[in-house]
Structure formats: structure tokens, C-alpha cells
Amino acid sequence: KAGVTQTPRYLIKTRGQQVTLSCSPISGHRSVSWYQQTPGQGLQFLFEYFSETQRNKGNFPGRFSGRQFSNSRSEMNVSTLELGDSALYLCASSPRDRGYSGNTIYFGEGSWLTVV
Amino acid sequence: QKEVEQNSGPLSVPEGAIASLNCTYSDRVSQSFFWYRQYSGKSPELIMSIYSNGDKEDGRFTAQLNKASQYVSLLIRDSQPSDSATYLCAVNARIQGAQKLVFGQGTRLTINP
Numbered sequence: 001k002a003g004v005t006q007t008p009r010y011l012i013k014t015r016g017q018q019v020t021l022s023c024s025p026i027s028g029h030r031s032v033s034w035y036q037q038t039p040g041q042g043l044q045f046l047f048e049y050f051s052e053t054q055r056n057k058g059n060f061p062g063r064f065s066g067r068q069f070s071n072s073r074s075e076m077n078v079s080t081l082e083l084g085d086s087a088l089y090l091c092a093s094s095p096r097d098r099g100y101s102g103n104t105i106y107f108g109e110g111s112w113l114t115v116v
Numbered sequence: 117q118k119e120v121e122q123n124s125g126p127l128s129v130p131e132g133a134i135a136s137l138n139c140t141y142s143d144r145v146s147q148s149f150f151w152y153r154q155y156s157g158k159s160p161e162l163i164m165s166i167y168s169n170g171d172k173e174d175g176r177f178t179a180q181l182n183k184a185s186q187y188v189s190l191l192i193r194d195s196q197p198s199d200s201a202t203y204l205c206a207v208n209a210r211i212q213g214a215q216k217l218v219f220g221q222g223t224r225l226t227i228n229p
Contacts, residue, residue, distance in 0.1 A: 043160070045217070106162065107159040109158070110159045
């Protein structure tokens with residue numbers, strides 16, 4: 001069974017640009033979460049999608065957005081990039097249904113974003 | 117107080133010894149607890165999940181949960197150099213009315229040959 005797939009793996013962007021990251025969850029998983037990881041802040045929750053709806057959102061500015069498609073694939077977008085957005089962006093999928101049951105999340109390999 | 121707290125380390129343990137990693141959490145109603153291992157430059161991978169008080173063993177790994185004291189720990193027996201990594205504790209918590217999986221800052225573990 002294929003794992004969580006994220007693309008692109010590495011990218012470099014310039015301040016002010018925008019970026020879109022893609023995530024394909026494990027087959028059969030309907031929940032997709034996004035996390036940002038930096039050395040200083042650790043792993044921080046961005047948002048979670050289930051059945052094309054955003055269910056949870058972390059404390060990030062509106063420049064960070066996402067969406068989920070009918071096939072559960074998800075994208076996140078960061079507009080007007082800032083130097084501080086340089087981070088590892090991790091997508092995680094879970095079989096979690098509408099009732100939260102503490103299902104385990106499984107991470108993709110991440111997208112390394114550098115903003116210069 | 118942070119929702120999930122871990123000692124950032126580094127924690128240095130000789131090969132063959134027991135490594136003990138600890139985590140405390142603030143949400144008393146948390147029900148699900150996870151340990152992830154993250155090698156440098158890699159993404160986190162799940163090691164253990166635990167939902168009930170007590171111990172759960174899987175090979176060289178033992179997770180311990182004490183809900184009354186709000187702590188969860190991970191023991192690694194017969195530590196190997198390949199166990200050197202950052203270990204992340206994750207707890208499900210209700211924050212601002214929504215269930216979220218919250219991670220600690222991680223404990224960096226080094227196993228010395």
C-alpha cells in the first residue's frame with residue numbers, strides 16, 4: 001500500500017511569491033492534515049480536511065490556505081511568501097471518520113520550502 | 117503552559133542501556149497518545165500509540181501512560197545507535213472547540229556506541 005505522497009519535495013521561492021504544495025493520502029484515507037515544522041517552533045498544525053471540508057484550523061494567518069478534492073487529494077497554498085515561511089511542510093493522512101476516534105496519522109516525506 | 121511538553125534534550129544514552137523519554141500534557145480529557153520518531157532530514161514515523169493507562173510493549177519499545185498524572189513515556193530497551201533520532205510525543209487535545217493532534221517539541225536522543 002502506497003504511503004502519503006507529497007510534491008514537490010524541494011523548492012525555492014522568492015519573497016512575495018506564492019506556492020502550492022500537493023498531497024496524495026494513503027488509499028482509503030479521507031482525512032488530510034497539514035503541518036509546518038521549523039527548528040524554532042517545532043511541528044505546528046495548519047489545518048485538517050475531511051470530505052472536501054476544512055474541519056480544523058491552526059493559528060496561522062490567512063495567507064495559508066488549503067483545499068481537498070473529491071478523491072481526498074489535498075493542496076495547500078501560501079501566498080505572499082515571507083522569509084519565515086521557510087520550513088518543512090508535512091502532510092498526514094488518517095482513516096478518521098466524522099467521529100473523532102484518535103486514529104493514527106501517517107506522514108508523507110514532506111516538502112522543503114526555502115524562501116529567499 | 118504548553119499543551120504538550122517534552123524535555124528537548126539532548127539525551128545521551130550508552131548503547132545497550134535503557135533510554136527513557138517523557139512527555140506531559142495539559143488537556144485532562146485527552147484519550148489518544150502517540151510517539152513518533154524523526155531522523156534528521158526525514159519525516160516523523162509512528163512508533164507507538166497508547167490509549168489506556170498502563171504499559172504497552174512492542175519489541176524493544178514500551179509506552180507508559182498515566183492519565184491521572186497526565187504523562188506518557190517511552191522506554192527503549194537495549195538502545196542501538198540506529199535509535200538516535202528526535203522523538204515526538206503527540207496528544208489529541210480539544211483546542212478552541214476542535215479536536216487536534218498536538219505535538220511536543222521533541223527530545224533529541226543520541227545513543228553512544
